Amino acid sequence: MPAAPDFPPAPDRAPLKRALISVSDKTGLIEAARVLAAAGVELVSTGGTRKAIADAGLPVKDIADLTGFPEMMDGRVKTLHPVVHGGLLGVRDAPEHAKAMADHGIGGIDLVYVNLYPFEQAVASGADYVTAVENIDIGGPAMIRSAAKNHGYVAVCTEIADVEEVLADMAADGATGLDLRKRLAARAYARTASYDAAISAWFAEALGDEAPKRRAFAGELVQTMRYGENPHQKAAFYRFPNPRTGVATARQLQGKELSYNNINDTDAAYELIAEFAPDAGPACAIIKHANPCGVATGKTLVEAYARALACDPTSAFGGIIAMNQKLDVATATEILKLLTEVVIAPDADADAVELFRKKKNVRLLTTGGMPDPLSPGMTFKSVAGGFLVQSRDDARLARSDLKVVTKRAPTETEVADMLFAFTIAKHVKSNAIVYAKDGQTLGVGAGQMNRKDSARIAALRAADFGLDLKGSACASEAFFPFPDGLIQAADAGCTAVIQPGGSIGDAAVIAAADERGLAMVFTGVRVFRH
Structure with a gap:
C-alpha cells in the first residue's frame, strides 16, 4: 500500500476562493452561486450549469478557461484534466505539491459542487440500454472522490443541502471548517458508492447475471430511530433508489x-x-x-x-x-x-x-398506490459475516395450477377457499397452517417447529373466537411430511386441503385424506417464509 506522506496538519479553517460547480439538478443553484459570488468566490463551471449561472448575470468561468481544452466527445471529456484534479488534490501546505501547482499553473479549487448524471432516474423511467449507459457519469464521481480525499483543504458537496451548510459555515470569515469538510467527504463517498451500486445492479440485471461476483446495494437515510427491535439496539431506516411502492x-x-x-x-x-x-x-x-x-x-x-x-x-x-x-x-x-x-x-x-x-x-x-405482487425484486438477509440474496417470492396460483390427488375433487367453492388460504399462508411464518372460508381467515397457525402443532393452534384460535371450521379449506405452505397434521385439520372440520406435495410421505397423506372424504390438491409450489 502507498506510504503515508509527511504532510503538515490540515488547517482548521480553509479559505474558500474558487468553486467548481457542475450539476444536473439545478435546484437552488442560482441562489447558492449568488451568495458565493457576493463573497468573492471565483466560480468555474461546465456546459449547462455555466450557462445557467451566466444567464443569471453572475461572473463565471468556463472549465475550458482552466484546462485550455474545449469540451469534447459529446461532453464525455471536459473535467478529466490535470489542471482540474491537481487543483482538487493538491495539498496546499506541502512544499512539493505547492511547487508542482506553481510550475504548471494549477490553481487550487476549494469547493466542488457536483450532483451526478441522473442514472437512477433514467433507469426508473425505463430508459433503453444505450440511454442508461450515457447517463453514467464519469467526470463527476472522479471530481467528487478527488475533492473528498483532499478534504483537508476542499469542501465537497453532492446536493444543495450540503452547499447550504458550507454557505452558513463560511459566512463569518469566508472559510470552511475541518469538521464540516470531513463530514462532507464521508457523505460524498457514500454518494459515489450508492451511484456505483445502482450501476452495477443495473448491469447485473441487464446481463441476466443472477449472482454477480460482487454485489453492492445502497440506500438513503429516511430516519434514525430511538432504538431497534429492542431498546438496547440501535437502528435507522433507509430507502432504496427507485423503491417499490x-x-x-x-x-x-x-x-x-x-x-x-x-x-x-x-x-x-x-x-x-x-x-x-x-x-x-x-x-x-x-x-x-x-x-x-x-x-x-x-x-x-x-x-x-x-x-x-x-x-x-x-x-x-x-x-x-x-x-x-x-x-x-x-x-x-x-x-x-x-x-x-x-x-x-x-x-x-x-x-x-x-x-x-x-x-x-x-x-x-x-402510499398512493398498490405494489405489484408479481414485480421483480430482491430480498436480503444478514448472516454472520455476510448476507443472503434471493428473488422476491412472486408465486401466485391459478385454478389451472392445482392437481387433484384425492378420490374426491373439490367443489368450485372449495377451490376459491383453498386459493385464498394458500395466498395468506405465503405470508405466514413457517411452519404455517391457515383455515379459511368465504374469503375470510378462520384460524392461523404460525412459526411452529412442526406442522401438526400449527394445525392444532390454528384450530384452537378459531374455537376461541367462535369460528366454525366445518367446511373450511386448509392451506399448508409446505408439504405434510406425515398424515398427523392433515388428520388434525380434518378433525377440526376442514373439507379441502391445499399443499405443495412432494414428500416421500405423500401416499400416506393422500390415503388419510381419502379415508376422511377430503378433497386435496397439490400446487407443486412451496412458499416457506422464515
Whole structure:
C-alpha cells in the first residue's frame, strides 16, 4: 500500500476562493452561486450549469478557461484534466505539491459542487440500454472522490443541502471548517458508492447475471430511530433508489414516529394486502409481529375489516391494519375503536383523516398506490459475516395450477377457499397452517417447529373466537411430511386441503385424506417464509 506522506496538519479553517460547480439538478443553484459570488468566490463551471449561472448575470468561468481544452466527445471529456484534479488534490501546505501547482499553473479549487448524471432516474423511467449507459457519469464521481480525499483543504458537496451548510459555515470569515469538510467527504463517498451500486445492479440485471461476483446495494437515510427491535439496539431506516411502492414510499399523514417494529410489520401487512387487487373488491389484513392474525374480503371495506378482525381480535390489539382501497370514514370509525399502531392504505378520505386526528398517536400512512405482487425484486438477509440474496417470492396460483390427488375433487367453492388460504399462508411464518372460508381467515397457525402443532393452534384460535371450521379449506405452505397434521385439520372440520406435495410421505397423506372424504390438491409450489 502507498506510504503515508509527511504532510503538515490540515488547517482548521480553509479559505474558500474558487468553486467548481457542475450539476444536473439545478435546484437552488442560482441562489447558492449568488451568495458565493457576493463573497468573492471565483466560480468555474461546465456546459449547462455555466450557462445557467451566466444567464443569471453572475461572473463565471468556463472549465475550458482552466484546462485550455474545449469540451469534447459529446461532453464525455471536459473535467478529466490535470489542471482540474491537481487543483482538487493538491495539498496546499506541502512544499512539493505547492511547487508542482506553481510550475504548471494549477490553481487550487476549494469547493466542488457536483450532483451526478441522473442514472437512477433514467433507469426508473425505463430508459433503453444505450440511454442508461450515457447517463453514467464519469467526470463527476472522479471530481467528487478527488475533492473528498483532499478534504483537508476542499469542501465537497453532492446536493444543495450540503452547499447550504458550507454557505452558513463560511459566512463569518469566508472559510470552511475541518469538521464540516470531513463530514462532507464521508457523505460524498457514500454518494459515489450508492451511484456505483445502482450501476452495477443495473448491469447485473441487464446481463441476466443472477449472482454477480460482487454485489453492492445502497440506500438513503429516511430516519434514525430511538432504538431497534429492542431498546438496547440501535437502528435507522433507509430507502432504496427507485423503491417499490409500499412502506418506504408511504406518506405519514399523522401519528407518532414509526419505530423499527412498526416499519417491519407494516411492510409485512402491505405486501400481503397487495395480493388483492383493488378492482377485485375490498380486502383488509391485520398483522401482529409480522404474521397475519386476520385477513378477509368483503362487499365494503368496513365489512372486510370486521371479518378480518373476527379471526383473532385479541392478537389484533396493537396491530397493523392494511387495506387495498381508499380508507373511508365508516372503516376509520370502526378501526379507531381498537388500539392500533399503524393503518396503511393507498389513500384516505378527508373525513377519515380528520377522524384519525382525534387519535394523535395512531400512525396513518398512504402510499398512493398498490405494489405489484408479481414485480421483480430482491430480498436480503444478514448472516454472520455476510448476507443472503434471493428473488422476491412472486408465486401466485391459478385454478389451472392445482392437481387433484384425492378420490374426491373439490367443489368450485372449495377451490376459491383453498386459493385464498394458500395466498395468506405465503405470508405466514413457517411452519404455517391457515383455515379459511368465504374469503375470510378462520384460524392461523404460525412459526411452529412442526406442522401438526400449527394445525392444532390454528384450530384452537378459531374455537376461541367462535369460528366454525366445518367446511373450511386448509392451506399448508409446505408439504405434510406425515398424515398427523392433515388428520388434525380434518378433525377440526376442514373439507379441502391445499399443499405443495412432494414428500416421500405423500401416499400416506393422500390415503388419510381419502379415508376422511377430503378433497386435496397439490400446487407443486412451496412458499416457506422464515
